[in-house]
Amino acid sequence: MSDLLDIPEDVPSSIAPNARIFKDDCMYSFDTAENNELGLDIDLISYQAFSRTKDYNYTLENYGKTGHSLYLNINKVLKPQEERNKLLYNENGEKNQKLQKLEIKEVKDDDLYNTTITIYDADEDKSYALDQITPRFQSLVEQILNANSSNRDDEIKQWEQEIFPCEHSVDLQQFDNVGTIDLTKCSQCDLKENLWICLHCGALGCGREQFGSSLKGNSHALSHYELAEHPVAVKLGSLSADNEDSCDVYCYKCNDEVKVPNLSEKLLKFGIDLKSAVKTEKSLIELNIDQNMNWEFNLEGANGEKLEPVYGKGLTGFQNLGNSCYLNSVVQALFDLESYQKFFSDLETPESENPADDLRIQLLKIYDGLLSGRYSKPGSLKGDDYQLGLKPSSFKTLIGENHPEFKTQKQQDAFEFLLYLLDKLDNEFGLSLNKDLKFLYSHKTVCSNCKHGNLRTNLVDNISVSIKDEVIDIEKESGKKIYKPVSLIDSFKDYCANEAVEGYNCDNCGQKPGLAIKSGGFKSFPEVLIVNAQRIKLENWVPIKVDVPIEIPTTLDISSFKAPVFSADEVEDEKKESSGGGFVPNSDALNNLLLMGFPEVRCLKGLFNTGNSNAEDAMNWIFAHMDDMDIDEPFDPSDATSGNANASSNGPSQEAIDNLSSMGFSQQLAKKALVLNSNDINASLEWLFSNPDDDGVISEDAVSSNKPVVNIEKEKDELSREIEATADSNGNYELQSVICHKGTSPHTGHYVVFIKKKIEGNDRWVLFNDEKVVACEEHNMEDVKTNAYVYIFRKVKS
Structure with a gap:
């Protein structure tokens, strides 16, 4: 026994409560236990993960910084395809179909990989097998292996944030005289798993069958609800003393997952002590995550041919983390930009106690992961020859932290996320990273009565143009609307055209209400032009997407849409300088609100009343005050003596x-x-x-x-x-990438991105559909016409 390696004094013998266990990938790279020849090393003190490769030894670097010498090494080698085929195909040789919600086929790592677990000593550069360490040490290893990883915990929390009590779980009526309950099996059959207990009367029934899974069910819990009308039940196998909120509670009447206030007290009624409960089955949240992360999409050309997978530098895909395709598509498009690649190639890795919480490190990790080419190779687990893809879990958690939408597992609007991300990056790095995206756009407003007006110029990094949605036919069987095809250049013409502004209050002639003419144009043309096609329309206050065909704009010339100037019969009013801390609106936010079509006076009031920070908060304020009697009364900056939250150099306003x-x-x-x-x-x-x-x-x-x-x-x-x-007058562009959306709403469906890449010296379009990266020709891009949502153009040099 003395020859066995024991836990050193500086290594905790057990995992502390709520400890974050990083065991999915290296803190600084996307090296994992699966894709790295030497596996993944987990620091036994910090529980952070590091890797050793022929190019760089992050484990040794961490040892040098911290003195932590012992690491739990996990190494996974994919089993032969013949063994894995048994999981992927049925007895008839047919590929298993997509599984619907709650119908998850549980595939364990042991089914796919041969896993080796050792203890690695960085000081001696030596590994110890499990039979070379003490039982006490082996117990610690088991704790780490069985614990949820940090990424998994984050995913579960993001789902939990979307579950709320319902009226039936809040006002939950429990009955007396429950009697003794057999908690070992269903009261109606012999099943001993997937058991749900009625929180009203204690009736125990099995859940619905999980098709394609070893978890069976005869729906006797549902039958009890249909008979007794007791709606709320909890899954016994999900009960955990660690986290009451992670327990599965379902309301059959609402047909949804819910939370029950004081659940532990409600369970005591049936002799169940939540404080001593141990989770024994996957929760509904975990099953949902598994389903979303394994969702498959068809990748075939217009003629049914399979699109060709491609590999190499700049051709690495992302895994879908459960409705994260909006993030995947946006990040792929940005890191394709030459300016992004140069910026991060020159950026040094900062020192950090926790790299998972450092945005710069996570962005450098993405840069290396996407562009190094190390991870772009065949290796799918699904029986095809696509790549495994990177899991940007830490980045997704960090970038969406505390944002009410982007911190969840819900599908999000890719354009909204793009704007949010650009703003985050500006605040992190200044304007140097996104400088190529910035341009000056001018709005001229002239009173039609006295010809006096003003010219407002804003620095922006995108433009959002409307598209005409003229219905020319309706399919008889489906009721689907058929729209007249349009050209993107026509949207620019409409965007920059003269527009009548009714209800205008002129400071010069005093006509109230009057009429003004508003026009706009480019005072400069950026190196990279981001254009959003406004496919989202409100119908009965519900956002829907219109599939108007837009001809693919492989080239775009907007040189003629220059900033407006004052004509001979027009007079530009003197610009009023704000003084004494007067309100100066956030230019980016104001321009975005104006682009959405809100009157300027409402935009100013919205920004002033929400801290002058961003367009989203101001927009919500505008919607909440639409019925105010004075909503369209003039906004006087002289009254806003402290509204500019960002301008003060002496402290917060x-x-x-x-x-x-x-x-x-x-x-x-x-x-x-x-x-x-x-x-x-x-x-x-x-x-x-x-x-x-x-x-x-x-x-x-x-x-x-x-x-x-x-x-x-x-x-x-x-x-x-x-x-x-x-600024020059060159407004000639060629299409570099286009983010497409399939679905009826920006918060449902699926996002992909087409990017023009150099492959073997030739320009080719490449489709990034999460981890599936395939080359395609223009005739394979018909879906782009009806699904293009965000275009990114590169300026053509004169």
Whole structure:
């Protein structure tokens, strides 16, 4: 026994509660136990994962920094295809069909891989087999192997955030005289798993059968509801002392997963002590995640031929993490840009105690993963020759942290995510990363009565154009609308055309209400032009997508859509300088609101009343105040003495502090959040939710330890002047990538991205459909016409 390796004194003998176990991939790369020859090393003290390759030894680097020498090494080698085929095909040799919700085929790693577990000593560069360590050490290994990984915990939390109590679970009536309940099997059959107990009367029944799974069911819990009308039941196998919120509770009346307040108290009625419960089966959340991550999509050409998988640098796919295709498509398109590749190739990896929480490290990890080519090789588990794909789990969790939508597992709008991500990157790096995307767009508004007006120029990084949705026919059988084909250049013509503005209040002639003419155009043309086709329409206040065919704009010339100027009979009013801390609207947010069609006065009021931070908050304010009697009354900047939350160099404005305080935080805590986050309302709100118990005291250490402040407003002013001084008249572009959406709503369906790549010296279109990366020709891109949602163009040099 003395020859066996035991747990050293500096290594905890058991996992601490709520510890994050990183065992999916390396902290700095996408090396995993499956794709790396030497497997994955898990630090037995920090539980962070590192890898060793011929190019770089992250494990050794971590040992040098921390002195942690012992690591749990997990190495997985894929089993031969013949063995895996038994899981992928039925007895008739047919590929198993897609599985519907809650019909999950459970495939364990042991079914797919031959797994080797060892302890690696970085100091001695030596590995110990499990039979060479003490039973106490083996127990620690088992704990780590059985624990959910950090990524898995994040995924589960994201699903849990979407589950809420219902009226039946809140007002749950329990009956007396329950009697003794046999909790070992279904009361109507002999099944001993997938058991659900009625929280009203204690009746125990089996759940619905999980088709294609070893988990069986005869629906006796559902039968009990249909007979007794007791709607709420809980799954016994999901009960866990670690987390009451992770227990499966279902309301048959609402036909949905719900939460039950004080569940542990309700269970005591039936002799079940939640404090000692141990989870024995996969929860509905885990089954949902499995289903979403294994969803398959057809990849065939227009003539039914299979599209050719391609591999190499810049041809690496992402796995779908459960409705994460919107993120996958956006990130693929951005990292295809030459400016992104150069920026991250020059960026040094920062020091960090937890790389999973450092945005720069996660972006560098994505850069290396997508462009190195190391992970772009055949290796699918699904019986085809597609690649495994990268899992951007840490990045998804980090970038969506505290955002009400992007932190969930729901499908999201790819364009909304793109705007959110660009804003995040601007605040992280300044404008250097997205400089090629920035351009100046001007709006001219002239009073039709006196010919006086103004010209407003904003620095923006995208344009959103409407498309005409003229219905020319309706399919008789399906009722589907057939739209008249359009051209994208026509959308630009409409966007920049003269527009009558009714109800205009002219400061010069005093006509109220009057009429004005508004027009717009490009004062500069960016190196990279992002264009959103507004396919989302509101019908009865419900967003739907219109499949208007848009001819694929392989080239685009917008040189003629220059910024408007004042004619000989028009007079430009003198620009009013704001003084004394007067309100200066966030230019990006204001322009986005104007592009959405909101009147300027409403946009200004929305920004002023929401901290002048972003268009989304201002838009929500506008919708909430549509019926206000004074909604269209003139907005006087002189009354807004402290509205510019971002402009003050002496500290947060009182308006910004009040906005955060109105959400229930103290004035002192709100001020500290703003100070630590450079007066950024969104970032401050995220900080407040993460630090609700902070004392609000602003110490010098707290301020100095914060990352360097990026003065976005100052950088915008400087970049605007630079662009104006160097702007040319070249508005010629060629299509570089296009994000497409299949489905009836931006929050459902599926996103993919087509990107033009150099393959063997030739330009070819490549389709990135999550981890499936295939080459295609233009005749394979018919779906682009009706599904193109975001275009990214590259300027053609004169």
